[in-house]
Each structure stands twice: as structure tokens, then as C-alpha cells.
Amino acid sequence: MNDFPDLERIAYKAERAASRRLALAHGLSADEALRRTLALAAGSQGLPALVAARTGMLAAQAARDAARAFDKAAAEARRAARHDGPPSAWRGWFDGSARPNPGRCGIGVRLDGPDGVRIELARPAGHGNSGEAEYRALIALLETAVAHGACDLTIYGDSRVVIDDVNGPDLYAAPALAACRARAHTLLAMLSGVRLRWVPRHKNTCADALSQRALDTCPPEDTDASNAVLSPA
Numbered sequence: 227m228n229d230f231p232d233l234e235r236i237a238y239k240a241e242r243a244a245s246r247r248l249a250l251a252h253g254l255s256a257d258e259a260l261r262r263t264l265a266l267a268a269g270s271q272g273l274p275a276l277v278a279a280r281t282g283m284l285a286a287q288a289a290r291d292a293a294r295a296f297d298k299a300a301a302e303a304r305r306a307a308r309h310d311g312p313p314s315a316w317r318g319w320f321d322g323s324a325r326p327n328p329g330r331c332g333i334g335v336r337l338d339g340p341d342g343v344r345i346e347l348a349r350p351a352g353h354g355n356s357g358e359a360e361y362r363a364l365i366a367l368l369e370t371a372v373a374h375g376a377c378d379l380t381i382y383g384d385s386r387v388v389i390d391d392v393n394g395p396d397l398y399a400a401p402a403l404a405a406c407r408a409r410a411h412t413l414l415a416m417l418s419g420v421r422l423r424w425v426p427r428h429k430n431t432c433a434d435a436l437s438q439r440a441l442d443t444c445p446p447e448d449t450d451a452s453n454a455v456l457s458p459a
Contacts, residue, residue, distance in 0.1 A: 230273065233260050236280035241267060314421070315340055316379040320367040321433035322351065322359030325441050329353065333363035334436025337370050345370055348436040348443075360385035361406035363437065364392070368413035371420075378419040384430040389422050 234242070241263050249259035261273070268276035318337040324330070331354050335347040347370065351362040364383060371379055383389055391400050392410050399407055414420055427434065 230261065230264075230277050232281065233257070233264055233277070236277060236284065237264060314378045314380040314419075316371065316376040318367045318371060318376075318379060318381045319430055319433040320360070320363040320381065320383050321430055321437045322356065322361070322363035322385070323434075323437045323441055324354060324356045324359045328355040328358075330441065331359035331362065332437045332440030333359060333366055334433040334438070334440060335363055335367045335370060336432050336436065337367060337374070337376065339374065339376060343374075345374065346432075346436060348440040350440050357385070357387050357400070357403060358406065359437070360388045361391075361403055361410065363433070364388055365406065365409050365413065368410060368417070372413055372416050376417065379417060380421045380423060382423050382425045382430060383433075384425055384427045386424055389424045392422055 237245070237260060242260065245256070245260040245263040248254060248263060249256055252259075254262070264276060265273045316337065316339045318335070320333070320335050322331060322333045325332070331351040333347070333349060333351045335345075337343075337345040339345075347366055349366075351359060351366075354362075360383065364381070367381060387400070388403075391403055391407055392414075
């Protein structure tokens, strides 16, 4: 009878291999061969002491693994909270693309509001570089928010250039984007409770897909075409 049912769990890889060779050489059962191998490894301390020591090591490792998993989950939650911010009545996402860069621009916008309201825009936005395309997308989102009377609005975008330019002081504003920045500030002044937050690209996939759709489905010369949808979420 095996008094130590967890020997397989505490045995090292080399010990399990040695026990298999012992079983083959002497016709022993796998459990008995492993018990003898571990008893030999235990030496004068005895098998019970070896089992207790290794069981304790495994428990300590499991506790460390659980602590690391908890810390990782907590860090991810903090990052998500930093990116997402507190819940707001309205939420918007914007993205702009230039193909090539500079080249033909497409913008994507999504605005979610109370009672399941959702507005999506996918439209070409002339010619320019990626920074200009991103700014045009933000402006389109702000214009949409003004048109729908949005307040308590959190706006998300994956362009640090645009987010930092809008939020930053005049001294550090990009001269090439001055006209876009001025228009964005004018629109922001017409809204109350607006927050702009940077998010990583993987959290802005909807707006990105809309901007790509604008580039893929609209003729290059048709810079005035637009695609807008107002529907329940």
C-alpha cells in the first residue's frame, strides 16, 4: 500500500525517469519503483521528511504564482481604468488613416449615448498625412457631439500626437496642425464635461475599421461622400 499518494507530483523529472528504469529492470509497479527512488533520494532524513519538504515547496510556489497572477490582474485593471476613465453618459472614439502617408485620408467616428444611441461615421477626408487625418476624425466626432447635444463625454483615440496637441499648452502645439487644433478647441468650448483620453490601438478597433472602410469603399476623388448611421446599440 502506498502511504504517499502524491509522489508523482513531488518527484523531479530525473527521479521519474530513474523510477521507470527501475520498474523495467526489476518488474516493479510504477508506484513502488517511484517510492524506492525517492526513498533513496531522501537518504537518512527518510521519505516522510522528503515528502513534507517538497510538498511545502510546492505550496509556497503555488502561493507565489497566485500572488503574481493577482498583481498582474490588478495592474491590468489599473491600466484599463487609466485608459477608460470613469463611466460617462456619452463616449466617443475616433481614428484617421492616410494611404499612403501622406495620401488619401479616411476617418472613422463612433459616438455612443444614453438609451442605446449610436452614431457611426466612415468617410473620406481629403488629402494629408496621418496626423491631419486623425485630427479631422476628432473634429468630425466633436461636430457630431455638438449636433446631438452630448455632455459628460469621454473621447478615446490612439493618436498621441492629436491627444497631446489638443490637451497641451499653446507653447508646445504643432504649427502644422494649428488650424485643426483651433477648430477642435472651438468645438470643445461648445460642449460641457468633455475628456480626451489616449488608448492603445487594440482598444480603438471600431473607429479604425470605420476609417479603413472609408478608404476601401470610396473613390479617391470623391472626398465629399460620407456614410452615417444612427441606430440603437
